[in-house]
Amino acid sequence: MEHEFYPTPISQIRKKEYPLLNKTTYLDHAGTTIYSRSLMNEFSNLMKENLLGNPHSKSPSSSLATHYVETARHRMLRFFRADPEHFDLIFVANATAAIKMVAEGVRDEPLWYGYHGDAHTSLVGIRQLANAGSRCFMNDSEVENWLSQGPELPMQEKSKTLQPVGLFAYPGQSNMNGRRLPLDWPGRLRRAAARSNSQMYTLFDAAALVSSTQLDLSDHVNAPDFTALSFYKIFGFPDLGALIVRKESGHVLLKRSYFGGGTVEMVIHGKGGVDAWHSTRHSSLHEALEDGTGAFHNIAALHCAVDVQERLFGSMTQVSQHANHLASVLYDQMCAITHSNGRSMCVMYNSRTANYRDRKTQGPTIAFNVRDVNGRYIGKSSFEQISIQEGIQLRSGGVCNPGGIAQYLDLTAQDMRRGYKAGLRCGNEIDEMEGKPTGIVRVSFGAMSSMRDVESFMSLLQLLVDKEKSWGPLQVEQTECALGGHSGHSTESTPPMSEKHDFGSNSSHSQKNFTMQKKTSGGMRSTFRRLMCF
Numbered sequence: 001m002e003h004e005f006y007p008t009p010i011s012q013i014r015k016k017e018y019p020l021l022n023k024t025t026y027l028d029h030a031g032t033t034i035y036s037r038s039l040m041n042e043f044s045n046l047m048k049e050n051l052l053g054n055p056h057s058k059s060p061s062s063s064l065a066t067h068y069v070e071t072a073r074h075r076m077l078r079f080f081r082a083d084p085e086h087f088d089l090i091f092v093a094n095a096t097a098a099i100k101m102v103a104e105g106v107r108d109e110p111l112w113y114g115y116h117g118d119a120h121t122s123l124v125g126i127r128q129l130a131n132a133g134s135r136c137f138m139n140d141s142e143v144e145n146w147l148s149q150g151p152e153l154p155m156q157e158k159s160k161t162l163q164p165v166g167l168f169a170y171p172g173q174s175n176m177n178g179r180r181l182p183l184d185w186p187g188r189l190r191r192a193a194a195r196s197n198s199q200m201y202t203l204f205d206a207a208a209l210v211s212s213t214q215l216d217l218s219d220h221v222n223a224p225d226f227t228a229l230s231f232y233k234i235f236g237f238p239d240l241g242a243l244i245v246r247k248e249s250g251h252v253l254l255k256r257s258y259f260g261g262g263t264v265e266m267v268i269h270g271k272g273g274v275d276a277w278h279s280t281r282h283s284s285l286h287e288a289l290e291d292g293t294g295a296f297h298n299i300a301a302l303h304c305a306v307d308v309q310e311r312l313f314g315s316m317t318q319v320s321q322h323a324n325h326l327a328s329v330l331y332d333q334m335c336a337i338t339h340s341n342g343r344s345m346c347v348m349y350n351s352r353t354a355n356y357r358d359r360k361t362q363g364p365t366i367a368f369n370v371r372d373v374n375g376r377y378i379g380k381s382s383f384e385q386i387s388i389q390e391g392i393q394l395r396s397g398g399v400c401n402p403g404g405i406a407q408y409l410d411l412t413a414q415d416m417r418r419g420y421k422a423g424l425r426c427g428n429e430i431d432e433m434e435g436k437p438t439g440i441v442r443v444s445f446g447a448m449s450s451m452r453d454v455e456s457f458m459s460l461l462q463l464l465v466d467k468e469k470s471w472g473p474l475q476v477e478q479t480e481c482a483l484g485g486h487s488g489h490s491t492e493s494t495p496p497m498s499e500k501h502d503f504g505s506n507s508s509h510s511q512k513n514f515t516m517q518k519k520t521s522g523g524m525r526s527t528f529r530r531l532m533c534f
Contacts, residue, residue: 002451005322006313010450013312018448025392025456029323029446030175030208030365035236036312036448042304043237047297055296056262068300073286076231076302080210082244086220088285090243091294095207096122098228098243101289102167102203103129105253110164112153116143116171116181117403123169123205124402132164136403140182140353143170147188153198165252166193166200172209176404176440178327178365179351180209187222201225201249210234212323212364212446214316217244225249234316235305238298243289250285261292313447323364323445328356330443330454331366337461339373339468345461346370347377349408349440364445367399367408369437370461373468379431380439390460397439398426409436 002010014021017036026034053061055069073089082089092098103126113130115123117138127134132153137143153166168189173180186202193200204224206215211233217223227244245253259267259280270276281287313319334346347369354362370378380396387394398405405411415433416424424430424438431438443457 003325005318025453027394027443030444032232033236033446034448036308039304039308043301054293065296069296072299072302080215080217082217086247088245090286090289091299092241092243094241095228095230098241101243102226105256106165108257112164112166114168118174119171120175121400150192152196167203169203171205173363175208176399176401177349177367178363179354180361180363186224213320238301240298245285254288263288263291319447320359324359326445326449326454327364331356333458367440367442377437380441381429381431383441395442399442
């Protein structure tokens with residue numbers, strides 16, 4: 001039964017605004033949510049009825065574009081409850097571009113970098129610039145201990161009096177399994193840094209979090225220094241991101257060497273490099289950091305996006321209630337479904353600290369793998385393929401979260417290096433390594449998801465159970481990439497700070513090679529043969 005959290009029943013919203021969902025079951029809202037028909041119509045009307053010129057001019061069309069850009073900037077700050085007196089918003093291409101902007105701002109300084117193990121690869125990549133050292137905090141406990149002990153930065157080797165800039169980065173929500181991380185770390189780190197007279201800042205990856213809950217930056221004292229996000233994860237359109245900066249911390253970004261476009265007040269070439277000089281704009285952070293001409297059409301579209309979002313769904317709090325309810329229902333049903341022999345079908349990868357009925361600790365994302373009647377893993381690539389054939393769109397693989405994958409699948413660094421040598425790559429179809437899966441399957445819900453999506457996915461799992469009853473064990477051709485010389489680890493070992501829930505009997509299946517299923521042509525029966533007999 002559908003619980004209603006919106007002003008209008010979700011069935012009516014979907015029928016009018018999302019007719020494309022009548023033909024498919026979309027379960028990848030963590031990747032991007034879906035744009036509504038009204039949003040596209042309103043944006044189309046905006047473009048047809050207004051002449052928008054390059055904002056870097058005083059013409060009427062340019063002034064109108066500037067108006068849309070600046071009012072959108074302030075409107076989005078209000079959307080995230082960020083007071084313009086304390087925050088500025090810089091428009092960028094996406095969350096990764098926002099993260100890179102922070103990295104470029106500190107790259108010319110001695111930099112110490114700490115990041116959480118559940119970080120997206122976009123955060124992990126900053127470690128390459130950390131010339132004063134870096135640390136990966138493997139779990140929340142390590143961060144808590146670090147904060148409790150009073151984090152101090154290492155001294156530079158060449159100068160015992162000079163301390164580097166410190167940057168600590170973490171996601172507000174795991175993009176792998178939807179676990180929500182503590183929001184009090186930025187404030188605690190800021191107070192600890194003040195006590196030790198250290199330059200320590202927080203970079204908060206809010207991309208996954210903002211897709212299905214309210215980002216609240218009203219407490220500027222305890223808010224992150226830098227918050228990265230993507231608008232398409234909230235509204236489906238436009239393809240745009242932002243970096244929200246505490247103004248007290250903005251000076252860190254102004255140390256970058258590069259300048260371009262309208263970010264400068266004057267530039268002197270200087271003959272032969274002599275007298276080369278420039279002056280950067282400092283009237284506001286966004287004027288100093290938004291290089292070149294911004295995506296002013298996409299920025300203008302944010303007005304349409306917010307209008308439609310509020311009209312359809314009310315608030316992000318209502319979206320959060322709706323999406324998490326659906327995720328909790330599906331999670332319970334996935335935990336309960338079993339094969340004909342009573343063996344559990346799904347292995348769930350979720351944290352002990354999270355609960356799908358507690359929106360403070362868990363978002364509407366489920367990470368899992370599927371096992372066959374004999375307890376062997378069904379390849380993530382094969383499972384995604386049969387999902388596609390059944391009209392279900394989801395995500396599989398490493399989902400750009402190497403730390404989460406390694407932790408929950410119990411993959412060591414040595415395991416992954418051997419896998420790489422044997423041909424394992426992100427996105428390829430090598431699905432198993434010495435009896436362990438190399439990635440996960442992920443489903444996620446959004447504002448316009450419905451109970452129909454839950455039912456469609458559970459029908460797929462039940463279909464697999466029913467087919468194995470009809471056909472029994474079948475054989476399939478496999479491609480093997482030999483590793484050799486490693487005994488492997490039990491697939492049932494549980495990494496710290498996480499739970500790998502398998503609600504049925506354990507499989508004794510183990511193998512000393514990578515196994516990749518070969519794609520073959522054929523109908524539904526052929527597909528199920530490959531799935532059931534991996």
